[in-house]
Every structure is written in structure tokens, then in C-alpha cells.
Amino acid sequence: MRTSSSSSPRAVTSRMPPAMIEATATTTPAARAERIRTPSRRRSLRKRGIADLMLTAKDGDYDQADALDLGADDYLTKPFAFVVLIARLRALIRRGAPERPAVLRSGDLTLDPAERQIRLGDEPVSVTPREFAMLEFLMRHPGQAMTKTAILENVWDAHFDGDPNIVEVYIGYLRKKIGRERIETVRGAGYRVAEHAAETTAADLKSR
Template sequence: MKLLIVEDEARLRSTLSAGLRAEGGTVTEAADGVQGLRLASEQQFDVIVLDIMLPGLSGYEVLRRLRTREVWTPVLMLTAKDGDYDQTDAFELGADDYLTKPFSFIVLVARLRALMRRSATQRPALITAGDLTLDPIHRSVSRGQTPIALTPREYGLLEYLMRHKDVAVAKAELLHNVWDTHYDGPDNVVEVYVGYLRRKIDTPFGTNTIETVRGVGYRVVGGN
């Protein structure tokens, strides 16, 4: 699950990002409406979590411009307001769901997964590298017909690498996007988890999906 969180409250944004990464998500953050609009327009996400009250551009305006540009990524809007008028505005502009602060993180995750299931028919659901298949809707991985069980962190790491297939991804980028924006531990944790992944997705099948790019990081390779 690749998500964009557009939220100006730094603590809430960091908390949501950490929680969604722990659920296996790949998270990109934006602190204002201008940055959020740019990222949502230039990159492909499975779901966008969009606050209404934002500096630069409001969430309403970001959503309006996205739909005008025919960006149909599902959007879940967050707001401290709770009036019916606000919800009506959001839905009329093209929002797919709406949560009022404060909210339960468990409910947020359930809503996001529901949005992904509903939108599965609108975009390719599977990510592949050779016969390795990752399904972001069901958060499952398989090699051919063989299912592979991964932990949330392993899944998040593999999803990020597969979404950047054939591109060398730096360790710092993996730490920032798969672990946490503010992670300050040793970067060899990436090597450890790449090792875990290789033992599950490559070693039993005699394949070499994750390559080490010396001096840079790692790259997933595989035919379309």
C-alpha cells in the first residue's frame, strides 16, 4: 500500500506515518497543500490521506485541482470539523471517504484498505518482478503459485523496492520511506532485512531478485 499523507500537524503526521509503515505501507509525507498537490500529481499512490485545513492550499482546493487534472487516486479527508456541510463539500469535490479528528488509528487503516479494495478495478492491483508477485490490496506475496509469508516490515521493504524495480534505491531512502522519517538508528538494519527477504523470496527458489548495488543500496530486478 503506497500512501501520501498531507497533514500540517507534524506530530500527527509522524504518528500516522509510523503506524502505517508498521502496517506494511510505503508512506510519503507532505506538510502543506502545495507540496501535497505536487506529489499527488507527479507520483502514483494507492490512497491519499488529505487534511482539510492546510497552509498554502486547503485540502478542498488540493482535491478540486486533482480531480480537474483527472487524478483519480482515492482520497480520505481528515478534519477537525464535524458538520454535515463540511462532509458534503468534501464528497461533492470528489473525496472517497471522510474522518473527523480525533479518530481511531484502527478505523483509519480499515477505511484505507476498504478504499483500496473499491478502487482495485480502476488500476492494476499487482506488482511483479519476473514470477514474483506482490498484491498491495491483500498485502500478499507469491513466487509463481507459492505464497510467501512476510512480516509487515519485510513486506513494506519489498513493496518499496518492487515499486522502484530496476532502480538502485539508497539505504537512506529505504530508511526514510519504510522505517520512519526520523529514524536515527544504524543503517545496517536495511541489510538485515534484505537478508531476511532474500531467504524467503530468493534462496528457496534459486533466484536473485534483490541485487546489491555497491556504494548505493539495493535494486529489484525481474522481467515484466
């Protein structure tokens, strides 16, 4: 079918506000997003109201979940029709710039959902996407003990059918990175972020 210049991809997209498209064809969305989407770049995109539409050949459920958890606003798998791509871009533009979520705090421990960053004081803490999601879930429920079931349903999947003790494993990972005293075990109830934990620096954790 012949296409006129007025309906060409370049002509259509030139009339649209800016949108950021990330293509990930040779690696997983999670790995690509971690490498490309640096904190300074994310801040720049958010301030300019630019959305992230990830284009990728990876069509697995976990690939898509990881990409969205890492900051992508939408996800489109290859192959796709150009008309669908343009419709997705228009939908992102209608939503406008995403509202920046509030930074979560517990003493000197901070978690920034927008920047996907955790800090102990001024020191950044490196965590996996799953560890980040678990700590975010706990910090969004201050003072409440969250059961294994609640954590699995919100951090993994409502239909998770693996070993529920995986929660204990990831709690252990987090404690090593932010300090054991920061996540309390409430016997018979679950886990919660301690409200008055002693301050622990990243240097303290490294020396243990």
C-alpha cells in the same frame, strides 16, 4: 440535549452509502487488521466500493501507520464526536471507491498492493508489513539500485534516527523468504530487485 429521530445516528447513517467500520479496542490495529481483513473479504469490499474507517483507542503514530499500510482508508481515535465520524464517512464517500493499484511483477515474483499479497508462482509468501513495504519500494523501481537512505526514508521514516544497518537486516529477511538471488547488492549503490533471477519456488526455499 434532546435529539429528534431525524437527526439520530441511525437516521443519518441510513441515508448514506455503505461504509465499513472496524473497531479495534483490545488489540493493535495491525494485529486486528491482519486477523479480520482476509484476502477474500478485501476483494469483496473493494468490488462493492466500500471504504474502511478504523475506529480505535490506539493513537500511536506507528499504530496509525500500520493500520493504513494494511488497507484502512481512514483512522479515527477514541473518544470522538459523532459529528466528526459522520464527516469522515462523507469524506470517504466523496472520494469514491479507491482505484486498484497495479500488480507488480518480477519474473514469477508478484506483489499485489491492493490485496497485500506476495506470491512466488502460485505460492503465497508470508511477510511482515515492513518487509512488504520494503519489497514494494524496490519493485516500484525496477533496475534501479536504491540506497539505504532512500529505503529508510520511504519504508521507515524521513526522520529515522536508528541504526541504518536495519536495512541490511530486513533485506536478509526478504532473501530468506523469496530467494537470495532475487535481491541484488550493488556495491556502493544499494539494493535492487534482480531482473533475470532464476525462478525459486516456496518449496525450494523451505528445503534450504
